[in-house]
Amino acid sequence: MELISFFNYRKKSTVSKAKKGDKEAFLGLIDENRLNLYRVARGILKDKEDIEDALQNTVIHSFEKISSLKNDEYFRTWIIRILINECNEILRKNKRVMHLDDNTDTEIYSDSYENMDLTRAINSLSEELRLTTVLFYFEDMSLKDIAKILKIPEGTVRSRLTRARIKLREVMSEVEV
Amino acid sequence: MMQVNDELFDGEIRKKIKDEIKYIPKDINKKIDDAVNKVKKRKFNLKKVSGICIICIFGTLLLGIAMPTYAGNIPFIGSILEKLNYKNYEKYGSDLNISKESNGLKVNINKAVYDGLEITIFYTVKSEKPMESEPNFIGAKLKINGNELNFPGGGESGEISDDKKTYVGVLKYTVGLSKMIWQNTKEKEKNNEDIEISNEFVLNLDIDKIGVGKWTFDIPVTVDKINDKVKESKCNIDLRNGYNINKIITTPINTELEGILKDGKTDNEFLQFYVLDDKGRHIIDERAETYIHPDKEGNSHEYLSYMYKPIYDDTESLTFIPYTDINVSSDTDNSIAAKLNLKGETTLYSDDGKEYATITKIETINEKTKIYYKSQYGVDVSPFDIKNNKTGEEIIAFEDWQKNAEEILYRSSSDEYVVTCDKAITEGDYSIKMIDQSKSIEVYNNDKFTIKVK
Numbered sequence: 001m002e003l004i005s006f007f008n009y010r011k012k013s014t015v016s017k018a019k020k021g022d023k024e025a026f027l028g029l030i031d032e033n034r035l036n037l038y039r040v041a042r043g044i045l046k047d048k049e050d051i052e053d054a055l056q057n058t059v060i061h062s063f064e065k066i067s068s069l070k071n072d073e074y075f076r077t078w079i080i081r082i083l084i085n086e087c088n089e090i091l092r093k094n095k096r097v098m099h100l101d102d103n104t105d106t107e108i109y110s111d112s113y114e115n116m117d118l119t120r121a122i123n124s125l126s127e128e129l130r131l132t133t134v135l136f137y138f139e140d141m142s143l144k145d146i147a148k149i150l151k152i153p154e155g156t157v158r159s160r161l162t163r164a165r166i167k168l169r170e171v172m173s174e175v176e177v
Numbered sequence: 178m179m180q181v182n183d184e185l186f187d188g189e190i191r192k193k194i195k196d197e198i199k200y201i202p203k204d205i206n207k208k209i210d211d212a213v214n215k216v217k218k219r220k221f222n223l224k225k226v227s228g229i230c231i232i233c234i235f236g237t238l239l240l241g242i243a244m245p246t247y248a249g250n251i252p253f254i255g256s257i258l259e260k261l262n263y264k265n266y267e268k269y270g271s272d273l274n275i276s277k278e279s280n281g282l283k284v285n286i287n288k289a290v291y292d293g294l295e296i297t298i299f300y301t302v303k304s305e306k307p308m309e310s311e312p313n314f315i316g317a318k319l320k321i322n323g324n325e326l327n328f329p330g331g332g333e334s335g336e337i338s339d340d341k342k343t344y345v346g347v348l349k350y351t352v353g354l355s356k357m358i359w360q361n362t363k364e365k366e367k368n369n370e371d372i373e374i375s376n377e378f379v380l381n382l383d384i385d386k387i388g389v390g391k392w393t394f395d396i397p398v399t400v401d402k403i404n405d406k407v408k409e410s411k412c413n414i415d416l417r418n419g420y421n422i423n424k425i426i427t428t429p430i431n432t433e434l435e436g437i438l439k440d441g442k443t444d445n446e447f448l449q450f451y452v453l454d455d456k457g458r459h460i461i462d463e464r465a466e467t468y469i470h471p472d473k474e475g476n477s478h479e480y481l482s483y484m485y486k487p488i489y490d491d492t493e494s495l496t497f498i499p500y501t502d503i504n505v506s507s508d509t510d511n512s513i514a515a516k517l518n519l520k521g522e523t524t525l526y527s528d529d530g531k532e533y534a535t536i537t538k539i540e541t542i543n544e545k546t547k548i549y550y551k552s553q554y555g556v557d558v559s560p561f562d563i564k565n566n567k568t569g570e571e572i573i574a575f576e577d578w579q580k581n582a583e584e585i586l587y588r589s590s591s592d593e594y595v596v597t598c599d600k601a602i603t604e605g606d607y608s609i610k611m612i613d614q615s616k617s618i619e620v621y622n623n624d625k626f627t628i629k630v631k
Contacts, residue, residue, distance in 0.1 A: 023213075026213070027213050030209065030213055034201060034206075035198075035199075035200070035201060037209075038198070038201045038205065039194070039195075039198050042198060043194075048205075052204075052205055052208040055205065055208060055209050055212070056208055056209070056211065056212040057212075059209060059212035059213055060212050117197075118190065118193050118194050118197055119197050119198060122194075136187075137187070137190050137191050137194050138194055138195075143464070148560075151511075151612045152612075152617060153502060153557065153614055153617050154462070155447065155449055155500075155617075155618065156502050156617055156618075158447075158465075158502070159447075159502055165183065165186065165187075168186075169186065172190075
């Protein structure tokens, strides 16, 4: 009807085109979400190659599966969920590698950013806290949406966040937010 | 538990994180481009092409209606409400249109809605140049009649235009908890930060974002337009672990359950509730907030505020089923599955062999299928997915979670829950998969209680 419907139409239309195999439309969607995808991957994974793998796999798998996306409006949530699955898969594989070779010491990715105290702090959280924290702070997701993506009850999301806050407060008190 | 400054802390963290990662390193960007180049173009089929035609016609209709509205600069707040699920808010708010400009960014406060529990501000931001990112008011100072409000909960949501020059947003501040504390504490127990939030006040919003701009607004807020539809009922329900529920408030846009945990009991597991109305409809929870308020004598009481979606016009009572989060599991892959028996029951078991849920009946009428189930985990059994094993088609997908959660029905006569989907399940080989919540939550079905709201 009015302006917002027009925005909405445009977005839906791009997703709709991508679902029909339009590569340009798909590229547009990836471009729109590129930085968010990187932030999420960077928050969850520590190793540069792992981040690259997760992002590449997400792009490929999301294109393969896009026709299964039911509601065009949820593209971003949907692709973040694919990315989370890819990150989980990499973390699982890494765990197996660690068992085989206990001396493997994954080097924490040091990129061109100089000031990444918080990202590093989030990287240092346990896996379960990290996933919740990344979605909450990087993606501004509601507890309900996080619960949906991670398939855990909302109460669990809430308690994980409470624990993450305690840790982040500790870290941030040292570096000053 | 929600601390006094969690909202502020979250805002700071969000801002800092985004400041830390503002771009993608070149080599990683290239890897993403490589992946995009790998994807192969698919072929259209006839059915899909006809779909495109329909979209084009629809698009023309939309453009025809949308653009003159925009060009004429008629307030488009109604569409924001609809898009962001705020359509109920439209008739209860005051149209304001207060504009301030700073640093080339024009912020217009379009509308304020207040139901005594939550202040909702609808606003637009316009920029001559495309905005680098979606604007936000995180860290804005909030005052009510000049007194700083220390612990508002809430959030922000919005939508930016394709040209990045217009942003329409919604700010929400929950004040129910602050009001509850003011009302429940005696004068001698009140602390300096406690302020009275009346039915009519001026909300001072002070936005000062370094490098972005500075705006201050005095927004008149009143409960007048909604007040005759707000209903408060007192109750006194004692629950496990010292929880006491003492009030329910229903408004056309919110439902709030209030309670208190008396001094010394604040370390308990947090009790939450599934809510069903007398017609069996699920009233979805929005959020829960608690605030530990030490009085001047040093006794700390924990005030509880549970917010839910609004009740239906014909809802007469609400039943609350308590549950707690019992365990934080690191295993996010806790799904259980079974072959779906279309003629009889299908039971799914937890890995400890205990019955988790039983699908009691599958009923397809007019291309819609109703899935009946019984489980002590109630509405939390949904979302589940049902898949056709031969074609791979998802009859119900996890992505339908929100829809299913909203439409789930409880039939008290048979103690069954019903999920409806828009596809037929008549014959064939299907499987059902759900997430086993039995290690994560404990549901206290025997402690459920009902409160009349009409």
